Amino acid sequence: MKVDLTKYLNQILAPEDKPLFEEAIKSADCGALRAAYIMIWLSCAESLKRRFHEALKRDSEAGKIVGEIQTKESNKKAVDYYVLDHANKYGFVDDASFLVLEHIYNMRCIFGHPYEKAPSPEQVKHAASSVVEYVLSRPVKLNKGFAQKLIKDMLGDPDYIDDLRKTVEDFTKEISVRIDEGTYKWLLTKYWKELEKDSYDSSFGKQFRRGVWFSQTLLTIGCVGDFKKDEWHAIVRKYPKTCMGIFCDWELFSEIGRDAQDYIVGYLIGHCEEQPKYLNVLEHLQDRSCLSSRQKERYSKCLDENAIETVRAGNLRLVTCFEAVIDALKSHNFYIQNSAIDIIVQNGWEGMNDLKLEQQIELGRNVLQAADGGAARAYQLIDQIFAEKMEWPENFIKGIFFECFINENDQLRLKERRLEDVLEILGILKPASRNAMISELIRNVEKGTLKYADYDKQDLKKGKKIITKYKWLEKLWKSINIKVGGGK
Numbered sequence: 001m002k003v004d005l006t007k008y009l010n011q012i013l014a015p016e017d018k019p020l021f022e023e024a025i026k027s028a029d030c031g032a033l034r035a036a037y038i039m040i041w042l043s044c045a046e047s048l049k050r051r052f053h054e055a056l057k058r059d060s061e062a063g064k065i066v067g068e069i070q071t072k073e074s075n076k077k078a079v080d081y082y083v084l085d086h087a088n089k090y091g092f093v094d095d096a097s098f099l100v101l102e103h104i105y106n107m108r109c110i111f112g113h114p115y116e117k118a119p120s121p122e123q124v125k126h127a128a129s130s131v132v133e134y135v136l137s138r139p140v141k142l143n144k145g146f147a148q149k150l151i152k153d154m155l156g157d158p159d160y161i162d163d164l165r166k167t168v169e170d171f172t173k174e175i176s177v178r179i180d181e182g183t184y185k186w187l188l189t190k191y192w193k194e195l196e197k198d199s200y201d202s203s204f205g206k207q208f209r210r211g212v213w214f215s216q217t218l219l220t221i222g223c224v225g226d227f228k229k230d231e232w233h234a235i236v237r238k239y240p241k242t243c244m245g246i247f248c249d250w251e252l253f254s255e256i257g258r259d260a261q262d263y264i265v266g267y268l269i270g271h272c273e274e275q276p277k278y279l280n281v282l283e284h285l286q287d288r289s290c291l292s293s294r295q296k297e298r299y300s301k302c303l304d305e306n307a308i309e310t311v312r313a314g315n316l317r318l319v320t321c322f323e324a325v326i327d328a329l330k331s332h333n334f335y336i337q338n339s340a341i342d343i344i345v346q347n348g349w350e351g352m353n354d355l356k357l358e359q360q361i362e363l364g365r366n367v368l369q370a371a372d373g374g375a376a377r378a379y380q381l382i383d384q385i386f387a388e389k390m391e392w393p394e395n396f397i398k399g400i401f402f403e404c405f406i407n408e409n410d411q412l413r414l415k416e417r418r419l420e421d422v423l424e425i426l427g428i429l430k431p432a433s434r435n436a437m438i439s440e441l442i443r444n445v446e447k448g449t450l451k452y453a454d455y456d457k458q459d460l461k462k463g464k465k466i467i468t469k470y471k472w473l474e475k476l477w478k479s480i481n482i483k484v485g486g487g488k
């Protein structure tokens with residue numbers, strides 16, 4: 001009985017896959033259904049082989065499979081089932097399609113024997129439609145079936161791949177060359193939906209972190225442009241926690257449009273109290289010039305309004321939170337002052353280098369004020385500065401030194417509580433630097449005024465006992481003594 005299979009021919013994508021199927025059409029047309037069935041299967045098997053050869057250009061894993069096929073064939077071994085099985089494992093064929101094609105393969109083995117019953121017309125048509133639908137009409141790269149399985153494995157198995165960013169990045173790059181580019185967008189939105197669903201589960205941390213790295217890498221490879229700006233806005237609103245992790249990458253943040261960016265900035269600011277690391281994300285974006293003027297303004301306001309403990313927990317650079325640190329040091333609360341000092345210590349002397357010279361001086365003054373007021377961490381910082389010798393910027397030390405004698409308005413008053421420690425720090429400076437500081441301070445004292453009409457004689461007496469220990473402070477002491485009316 002003849003069977004017409006010609007309607008399937010136009011559904012076959014690759015010209016290379018057509019010759020064998022055309023042989024099946026001819027066989028079916030003259031009633032040779034056994035031969036037609038076998039040729040249908042061969043068109044499927046050869047197409048899968050060709051796909052591995054195509055994938056070899058992009059993926060070394062496909063090369064291993066091609067090598068094994070060639071080895072088996074050179075040893076005169078059957079390879080059809082090996083090809084089908086690995087097409088399923090590699091992702092050319094999803095699990096449901098595999099079961100159908102496996103049945104066709106098994107029946108092909110049966111119909112290949114002349115003493116077995118020949119296939120019916122319905123069986124030939126079913127084989128033809130299935131092979132065309134599941135293989136010959138599909139592009140070479142992997143489709144949604146594989147992507148769905150990948151998402152399931154990534155979400156379900158915490159040990160699916162190693163929990164290292166580099167490992168996940170390499171895995172993503174390897175897998176991306178197998179996936180049809182048209183599937184990227186579908187894969188990511190499907191993945192983000194599942195990540196967001198479990199993002200608040202603390203036991204899901206490894207899978208969530210891996211999902212962020214995977215998404216960042218796949219987007220960077222080139223599919224970020226698959227989404228329109230309004231789509232990004234909708235996505236960040238729908239999957240906020242997931243997107244906060246993904247778009248801390250400044251290059252990706254720059255690609256998603258102002259509305260989506262504004263939402264992310266607002267979300268980070270609104271949740272920084274429970275997640276202080278969000279402040280660090282904003283700092284990173286600001287450092288990369290990704291924030292608009294309005295977004296910078298919102299970030300600055302956030303730093304001013306949040307508790308200094310939150311700012312400290314954000315692990316920010318000193319230059320970013322300078323104003324917040326100064327405000328905290330000016331408070332009369334030891335806990336607040338100590339948190340501000342902790343930020344300075346976290347940054348170390350290196351963090352001072354980003355500050356302007358006048359900011360370094362201002363910071364030094366406020367550290368001394370806090371120490372004079374009794375803040376324990378400010379005391380410890382002064383000890384640390386002495387222990388680390390010449391590492392701390394001279395202008396910062398200058399601010400500490402000047403604050404012992406005169407305020408920003410050139411009003412003379414003596415803070416002797418930590419004076420001896422400060423002078424010990426000054427003593428380790430190079431003589432030229434130390435003398436320049438002292439000379440400047442003398443000029444300020446001479447042109448300045450007394451902060452209090454009745455200068456505290458007791459402080460002066462204590463100060464004299466400390467200052468006169470250092471020969472290089474003779475001129476300073478003389479200047480102070482004259483200014484307060486103590487004569488020479």
